[in-house]
Amino acid sequence: EAQINTNAVIQPDFKFEDMGIGGLDKEFWLIFRRAFASRIYPQDLVQKLGIRHVKGLVLYGPPGTGKTLMARQIAKMLHAREPKIINGPEILNKYVGQSEENIRALFKDAEAEYKAKGDNSELHIIIFDELDAICKQRGGRNDGTGVGDSVVNQLLAKMDGVEQLNNILVIGMTNRLDMLDEALLRPGRFEVQLEIGLPNKEGRCQILKIHTNTNNILDTDVDLEELAGLCKNFTGAEIVGLINSATSFALNRHIKVGSTVEVAKDASTMRVTKDDFFRALSEVHAAYGVDEDEFA
Ligand code: ATP
Numbered sequence: 001e002a003q004i005n006t007n008a009v010i011q012p013d014f015k016f017e018d019m020g021i022g023g024l025d026k027e028f029w030l031i032f033r034r035a036f037a038s039r040i041y042p043q044d045l046v047q048k049l050g051i052r053h054v055k056g057l058v059l060y061g062p063p064g065t066g067k068t069l070m071a072r073q074i075a076k077m078l079h080a081r082e083p084k085i086i087n088g089p090e091i092l093n094k095y096v097g098q099s100e101e102n103i104r105a106l107f108k109d110a111e112a113e114y115k116a117k118g119d120n121s122e123l124h125i126i127i128f129d130e131l132d133a134i135c136k137q138r139g140g141r142n143d144g145t146g147v148g149d150s151v152v153n154q155l156l157a158k159m160d161g162v163e164q165l166n167n168i169l170v171i172g173m174t175n176r177l178d179m180l181d182e183a184l185l186r187p188g189r190f191e192v193q194l195e196i197g198l199p200n201k202e203g204r205c206q207i208l209k210i211h212t213n214t215n216n217i218l219d220t221d222v223d224l225e226e227l228a229g230l231c232k233n234f235t236g237a238e239i240v241g242l243i244n245s246a247t248s249f250a251l252n253r254h255i256k257v258g259s260t261v262e263v264a265k266d267a268s269t270m271r272v273t274k275d276d277f278f279r280a281l282s283e284v285h286a287a288y289g290v291d292e293d294e295f296a
Contacts (some may be wrong), residue, residue, distance in 0.1 A: 021069050034192045054171045056190035060177040064237025065196045071171045075125045079287040083125040088133030100154040107158045110168050111118015121167040131172030132179040160188035206238045219271035233286035245280035
């Protein structure tokens with residue numbers, strides 16, 4: 001009987017926040033079901049059952065919410081090769097045919113390995129940041145870059161065309177799902193689309209913990225749960241900004257600026273206090289004003 005060693009991927013006491021990513025537990029488990037399960041199950045059974053691997057995943061949402069972190073973590077957990085990370089606009093080239101060639105080049109390694117090893121090939125992950133930059137131009141819209149339908153077609157050909165590859169997972173990221181050509185979102189293509197939105201209070205608390213748990217730097221008066229309540233609408237990146245700001249206030253208290261910078265005697269015991277965080281809150285603000293009650 002086939003044994004499934006899920007522990008190779010996920011330990012029994014696994015918590016997604018232990019991966020250093022906060023507030024995205026539900027999202028992770030959705031990705032696990034859609035994109036992991038078929039790849040860690042015994043492959044002969046997967047084939048017998050006629051289960052197809054998901055080859056494309058779109059993570060969308062505001063900037064700084066952890067899309068890149070999530071994409072990299074997926075690659076790590078699937079024991080894929082070091083993922084190729086490409087910025088959408090980088091692929092585009094004004095010379096005729098060059099953008100298509102750039103797309104082909106991205107898939108070259110995966111293709112060669114698939115030819116040699118078939119389904120025993122390692123998984124190759126390609127991450128497209130700003131996917132919308134290359135995928136919104138189909139249908140005759142031309143913004144002067146000279147790039148047309150053929151770039152998207154080239155990408156689709158690699159994902160579900162005649163040259164089908166089973167050993168790839170393409171993760172696209174965008175701030176605007178509505179900018180993507182709908183043809184991209186069909187089964188066999190970027191068939192799973194997942195919103196990585198603003199974290200709720202619990203998520204923000206996890207993110208605060210993740211980014212302050214080193215070096216024992218917090219004063220005992222800092223209550224991260226209270227703080228999480230105060231940084232409503234903050235993205236993960238903005239929470240990191242808040243912590244950096246608070247830390248700068250603390251550091252500033254510990255140096256005297258004269259003709260030279262003097263390090264205070266108690267510098268090694270420096271702590272970031274509640275007051276530092278309150279000052280930081282007047283310096284760092286949320287860029288997106290979504291009403292939290294919708295998803296609290
Ligand atoms: P963009 O759309 O700008 O590419 P993104 O959603 O990919 O943004 P990341 O690059 O993953 O955002 O996040 C930026 C930084 O913010 C991360 O390196 C991390 O320090 C912090 N961060 C963002 N979201 C989270 C999160 N959910 N948990 C922990 N840290 C986070």
